[in-house]
Amino acid sequence: MNLSVSIQHRFAGFTLDASFETPNGVTALFGSSGSGKTTLVNAIAGLLRPDQARVQIGDRLLCDSDQGLCLPPHKRRIGYVFQEGRLFPHLTVRQNLRYGSWVSGRQRDQAGETRVVDMLGIGDLLDRRPGALSGGEKQRVAIGRALLSQPLLLLMDEPLAALDEARKAEILPYLERLRDETDIPILYVSHSVAEVARLATTVVLLGKGKMLKCGPTAQVMSDPALAPAIGLREAGSVLTATVTAHHADGLTELAAAGGQVFLPRIGVPAGGTVRLRIHANDVMLSLGRPGRISALNVLPGKVTSIRSGGGPGAMVQLKAGHDQILARVTKRSATLLGLEPGSEVFAIIKSVSVAQADIGARNQSMAKSDTTT
């Protein structure tokens, strides 16, 4: 189901003006704090009434200022997972999960409930109250509660932001399963590049209330022009690769579009596919194939664009196979190597620089969007 959003809203020195349309799957709404992400999702959920809005899911119109239509939140059928969980403290986990069907008088879907409880691993928590749950458990219950209200769209507003790294790592796999096992479109708000790279099918990049870019994750993430908006330290490309073998020395061999890649062992069996996020800072460029060098991954490619700003750095985008890789080098090196669009170069990536958190299971919807780009 397509989601089509167009919202204009003005308040206290800030103007939000964003329009985008996204396909099924996970759409990441990405931008730094203060870029208007939360305002945008609140407007979509109906918790905030914007000056001008049009929101449509599939062929269901939720809000259209031109027609004077604006459904109240409880009629929108949008599941909302808030940053702070917002579980009802006076109800047990089970009652929280059933709240949606209870208040809307819908027949409770027992099979669906069992499936969601299993998927989120909250079977042991059902009789507890939210006060007795950890942050990560609360957030899993909040996701389950939103899912069981049978939404047509799931909004997640930085669901991991209030959690520490260990808890994030605990929940991310559940979100990947959610993406792969349900067909509800998800709008995922985040300012974490790592989360977006792992989860998103489509990325909507917001900056100061304006939409900067909307496109498939790999394409948006590896666009050098958008690197400043994403954050230079965080910029990097997203590749898809197939696991070919696990070696005895603890390395996993993968086949990416641009060539062979070796990484520290990852828990995906041979034949499985993964998404890798390669930081632009971790990529080195060389004109010739380097000889005796410790880095294991050397991918040949062709420079497609170079972008530099006021600082000493330059963002180089190259094409390796049909993958795009971003490399951040100094302007001086770019000049010394005589880099320009069309130059043949080798991208060098240290195996150990790819963190486990930057490797995610790949889903089918990602595959679908890959074939269209």
Added chain:
Amino acid sequence: MDFLSPEEWTAVALSLRVAIWATLVALPLAIWVAFLLARRDFWGKQLLNGIVHLPLILPPVVTGYLLLLTFGRRAPVGAWLADTLGLVFAFRWTGAALAAGIMGFPLMVRAIRLALETVDPKLEQAAATLGAPRIWVFLTVTLPLILPGIIAGAILGFAKAMGEFGATITFVSNIPGQTQTLPSAIYAFLQVPGGEASALRLVAVSVVIAMAALIGSETLARRATKRVMGA
């Protein structure tokens, strides 16, 4: 009961009836007014707030006299109620209940409003996104969360109603069996020679009822708070 004479027993029973009715009728209204004051902005909000608090700051005798002017048999509201609904307040136990309810009202509103202000509106938003219409949000989220405050307000109102004297005696006088509540009875016994023993027995009953109500409400409130806090 042998401990009390029939006359004393009548005063105790009447007081309980007056206080229970006053509390039960005033409570839903107090919840509604507290909700308006805590959550809504409207023209005349300060005026409403002032009127609600009047019985708390006016001398009770003044409140009683104002009630007489409004709800007396010949007064505009009183006559209309008597003609249309057959509801007579003047010199009836219903009048005592009305006076008690009005005197306790500001206490109930204050306790419930305080509780409402601690409820996070974000929880109510979450309920709305899950498909709950406004009235359901109130009944399933707001109301359970303010239950401790409602219990506190109810017990304050009940205690006030049991003890109300000035407004009651001004509005509905001191008629045994009809409007003579516990405080009026104690006062009346103290006015006649040899009435001290009766007065003392009623004082003892007052203390027992007040303590029972307090302990009962604290237990209920603690249970409700525990539920809300989810321990």
